[in-house]
Amino acid sequence: MASRLWRSSRCACGSVSSALLAAAAAAAALWLPLSALQSALLLAAAYGGQELAHVITGEVTYQSTYIKKSGGLQQLLMHTYYLLPLCLDAACHSNFLTVWFVAHNDVLTCRLETPEERAAMRTITDWVISQSPSTEHTTHWWYQRLPGRAHAAFKAVIESPTIRAMFECRFPHEAYAVEPIDGMNEIYVASDKHSLNSDTVFYMEHVDGPWVLYPFCHVYRCICSMNENSQILTQFNNVPAEDLLTDGLVSGLDFNREVHRIANHPTNRNTGHRITLKNHYLVYPRVLRPYGRLLGRLTTAYNVAARNLFLSTIKTETLASRLGAWLVLGGTQAMFLTQQYVGFPNLLYVACLAAADRLLLPGRNVFLVGTSFVHYCMYMSHFYRRYGLAHGTFVRNAVFFKCLAVGQLALMYLRSFEPDPVSAALLVAGYGLSASAAAAIGIDRTYFGSEMGIYKPKWISAFPYSLGIPHPMIVGSVVGLLGFHKLAGVRAAYPWLVPAHVAFYAAHCLQEHFGIHTRKSWEECTRGLLVP
Template identity: 40%
Template sequence: MSVETLVPAATRPHGICHDQATASRLQPSRGGPSDRSTVAADWTRLCRGFLRCHRRPINVALHLFTTPLGLFGVYALVAGLSPIAVAPIAVALVATIQIAVVVALVPAGIAGIHAVAVSMIAASAVLITPPLGWAVAAVVAGYIGQDLAHWFAREPTFQSTYRDSNRWWKRFVEHTLLLLPVLIAVAGRWRQSPLRLLVARKAVLKTKLTGRQHESDFATILQWVREKQPNVSQSTHWWHTDLSEGAAESFRRLGDSQTLMKRIRSFHGSGYDVQPVGGMNELYVTGPPKTTSSDSVFYMGHVDGPWAIFPGARLYRCMLSLNQNLEVTTHFPMSHPDYGEPESHRLQHGDAVAFDFNRELHYITRQVDARQTVPRVNLKLHFVAYPRGMRWYGNLLGRLTTWYDIRARNLFVQTINPNGTLLAIKARWVLGWTRLFELAVRFCGWTNLAYVATAMLLSVAFGNATILIAATSFVHYAIYVGTLQERTPVSFGTFRRDAMFFKTLAMAQLLGLYAWHFDHHYGSLALVVAGFALAGYAARVLGMRRTLFSAELGFDAPQRVDRFPYGTIGHPMILGAMIGIGGMALAEGFRIDYGWLIAAHIACYALVLVHELKMRNRRACALPL
């Protein structure tokens, strides 16, 4: 859904949208033709103005937190300032007035979503009823948080576009009243959708340097390496500052390569800037694998850095091969559906592959080839990509990663060839932590763990477990919808990890709460068991890969499955899950305390089903007749 499809075609500029039938269904329906035209024009103007100031998904995502927070504070104030007996009535009355006004001013689809959102926010304010001080704090935090979101995203505030106008107060009232509806409309555009932040796009970027200057620089550095005669029984590392003047200048030019930066920039799009991070650059000569040396780290699955929690920014390590390579292959196991069948690159002369230093799991393998007469020589070059206008953010990530890399490399070099007890202990320490990090990245993800830890801290701080439950129960649905919508290649292993991590957490919480509130209603238990058994058996028949949309994402060929329950029951996985979750509602204690959780899960499953059908129909319409 886009802003353009929410206004009448007659009010849109040429080239935006031509679906007049859709637009006529979504335009406000009250009043005569002239009134409808005026209201639609005002809505169009508001949406366009708002969109100009909210083009980045991170800004929209932050607004989807700060705006409901501010509204929650307003309704909490209404509840707190009203007599206890009539507080729910007062809140309901204010919410009804707000919903009614919005219904008269915005398209029906947006008005319906807005009505649901406001009802949920108002109900939460009544159920929680925080102290007045907390309610005021929520209003202030919601308002200030929006300015902070614009500062973080480096976009102007919408209020700044009309602050100096003669009737600014009228625009301010309109802005305040319709902020949530227009935010819903903008969030429905895929380019601005916060769901894009959850998509695990494949960020393993390969290119090749072939220019005459590149070849000259390769030759200069290789000559310097030959003169050094490195020990081929272990890997050898030099910082860029260790090279002689001529080799260092060649290294600097390659580290500033526009070809490499252009490749990274093309992945992120025009809204991003890319700059070199030279403090980490090094020259690397491959050594053979060992079992009790830090050299064996390269042959284990590992992530180079710890700073995965930098939303919207990436620091890339670019491996650039300077000479022939017949033995060493670099593997990226999270890019493909099967961990044991990774995306692999054997970099030859001039080949380069860039990957996220802090997020991408990788390792190398070595197959001895007699034709490899000289050691494999690589450059490790580094670049940071960050949203345009946020250079401070990219510089911060660059400085932190450089600080870590220097210290990690020093420890690594010490333990390449441990010749004492202390160094041997350090080497085993490095290998042990590498293995632990591999498991954490493969099955959990540091960003996911940090998100859950933050939700837990907020729950403890406010003494309310509902915060943790609400924050972690629905993330996997958003990942499903966002990934299916994405058009660019997806890192399937990362997508599977994120989806299964949050789904496992959500189902564990749901079943745990159900068991805690179970009041011996065996009819409820029978539905729960039957529903989840159907869903589980359907997933087994389909297979894990296809269950997670491997065909839809292009990793597997489409295949018709007729084995029961497919061919007999429509959409058995989703239907079974909805039956199982719906059966929990028969347990009275659980329904009273967590009816909202049951309803939300069922609604999310329905949304995923509708979106999946929509995407399938779109693909079917695109096929040649």
């Protein structure tokens, strides 16, 4: 009896879920009126794309495992009937939605400690010192040109099981391949002297490579300290921490994406050379080998060209070398400013929406819808997930999309402006309250710096928190949004826009109020990244 009830309830849930999804599809069809030909082409593209994905990845379809067996047709009917509801059920038990919107912390760390690793470190250090490197500028030796013992020691570090384990913590071995890129590896000896030559790049915030928009794959630069270092710090802008890489410490960063710099410790000074290895690894999904290896070739080609330009501008003795140095520094600064304050992925997303809005679906508000609510999804995802995140990247993305959303509302307001004292009062009071709350706790705590374990929890009693208003930033923002909605022209042109904003804010407010987040403790989230 119980099993029969279970089967009946399961069938009922499947029917309801399928009906709801069919209704959603019908609503989408009404919103996107397509001709019969367009519908047929989209259907063919969907099925063709699905089959192509299976061919590219080598993934076996579930249908192929039963279709030729006895009862295969009945199984196909069941498969078809329950497919969409079960996909929804699986989605409810996964964190894929939060993964889409969170900014991951992709900086990896480990320490070389095994006897074999320490022996390789000593061999490299002794060899470098025997070469008497300059103290006036940085010195580089490329891995492929090293003599026997130094080459073997470098190879031992490249193949270190400790470094392999470091990668597997972030990229599971079953899903990702990690391959060394020998053509980029080098021994690097630092110098604290840099005067408008290409060495200055290292002391500027910079991104090493240009392929920031190459999805799914990564090239990692692992900076491996070979000896004692008490002076030179490696700083990561979007992860509020700095590494004093010394005596076997390794820090891995995404070569094409991570903004970083080096800086001198305010008081400590090295008594000898600071010797590091720069190891490079290609990381890609195993099912995308040709595509992943293409990134390795592209990055190596760029690195060789950049290396040649870099070496020609270390000594700025000629006009050509000085111009080359300015080119290196100017390009580095432009890349940094764009990635740090806007983000190349954000620019690409906005550009694609603009093209779709103008060329594919004109008059459908694709750009407006696609850019107005992204920051709310980021708020809720980061508040929920909390750990393993890049706080600086999250702040950049959230501020960018919030400015874009509010900017569009402001533009509508100006275009439809007519005197409305109530509307103006709501705008001033609402956004004034929200800005006061943000100023009271600071930008970093505003964007969940404490919840993400980066800043210690702190009781705030300044205005407007002294008034006892719960969630004053959200309350103020909602009041300000109602000021936009109060203007007749905005309300008539986009009657749904402000209510949708308020609904997102309400959902996030409920999430904060009821503490809906991962059950990781605050101590587990800190991971040693606390900022006073």
